[in-house]
Amino acid sequence: METLIPIGIITAILFSLTVILLIADKFLVSYGDCKVSVSDEEGDREFTVQGGSTLLSILIDQGMEIPASCAGRGSCGFCKLNVKSGGGDILPTEEMFITKEEQKTGTRLACQVKVKDDIELFVPDLINTVKGMAESDSFDTRTKWTFEREGQLLVEEDKKTTRLDRKQRNQVLDIVDKHRDNPGPILPILHDVNTTFKYLPEGVLRLVSKEMDMPLSKIFRIATFYNLFSLDPVGKYKITVCTGTACHVRGAEGIIEAFEPELGIKCGETTEDMMFTLEEVRCIGCCGL
Incomplete structure (x- = not known):
């Protein structure tokens, strides 16, 4: 019982702070109307929204299909798009999913970008x-x-x-x-x-x-x-290593580094005898710290 009292007090304090921050964000902070300019496979479009929401929720409300298997919690890294202007600085929660090269081109996670001002972005058509x-x-x-x-061009079919x-x-x-x-x-x-x-x-x-x-x-x-699918021929045995947040903290990279020299391949590749494929995924449903 004595242990539960401090836990309850801490929980109550955290809950109160969360409520206060939510109220402050809703009533005290106003970003006004923000213009969102989008380029995608359907052309260019513009719409005006009330600032303060995440880019992911705004685009979904506009009927755009943006993949986000984690429901916008920033743990899957699938909702990548290219912010040309207005997205602010990249957040620490994005750095695990975005390489240095991608950062230079403006790649961001839509679920982590809060629209506070006019923003211009490019949503890629995967075929391009x-x-x-x-x-x-x-x-x-x-x-x-x-x-x-x-110079975006649709990829022509190679019938061979x-x-x-x-x-x-x-x-x-x-x-x-x-x-x-x-x-x-x-x-x-x-x-x-x-x-x-x-x-x-x-x-x-x-x-x-x-x-x-x-x-x-x-x-x-x-x-x-979906990580279940592969667009490349895979080996008879697939070695799948989770590199999501929890597994990354527990040393998942070390597992990949151990397998690569043993198999003679890099992560994402298949051995020449088509026996083993080494791949990484963001989650396999067994996370734990």
């Missing part, structure tokens, strides 16, 4: 960020946050690397027909494709896009959002 897809037969997920502002044989095409069509009439069919389709082919080949995704009458860029967004 996959440089080199036409030159190789794989899609490098490590380039998915590389922003290109000038995306052609499916009759058996493969029939397998894909059977999967599509299985889920076509179900609510939210894309995720189950990609899941079955990933199970069948052990990864998501570009040619298969293009066929799914055509059969479901859905933009290829949207298919790629879904495919790269």
Whole structure:
């Protein structure tokens, strides 16, 4: 009982401070109307909002699809976009997810940027960020946050690397027909494709896009959002290391550094004999400090 009293007092104090800060932020701090200028795959648009909310919540309210598996808590790092002006300085909560190179180009986490003034940003269309897809037969997920502002071109299909044989095409069509009439069919389709082919080949995704009458860029967004899926051929055994906040604190980087020389590959690569793939994820649901 004596132990619970101090805990209760501390909890009450923290709760009171939180309430006071929320009230102060709502009634004492006014950022006024802020203009948000957005460039994305649909063109340029502008809208005016009441300042004080996060960029993520504002964009979602405007009907834009911004991935955020952590519900805006800043622990997944998926809601990256490019802030051209008005975003303020990068926060410590963002630094774990944004490299020095990305910082120089204005990459930010939408959930951590509070709109306090006019802001200009670029939301990438994933199909335009996959440089080199036409030159190789794989899609490098490590380039998915590389922003290109000038001379953006849709990647043309290289039929030599995306052609499916009759058996493969029939397998894909059977999967599509299985889920076509179900609510939210894309995720189950990609899941079955990933199970069948052990990864998501570009040619298969293009066929799914055509059969479901859905933009290829949207298919790629879904495919790269979930760590379950791979756009590269993977090894028979996948070694997955969590590098989320809690696991990073407990030394996850040391695990990766131990595996890399043992396997002779870098994180994100597969051994030549296609036996092992080493990858990192932000969460595997077993976090603990």
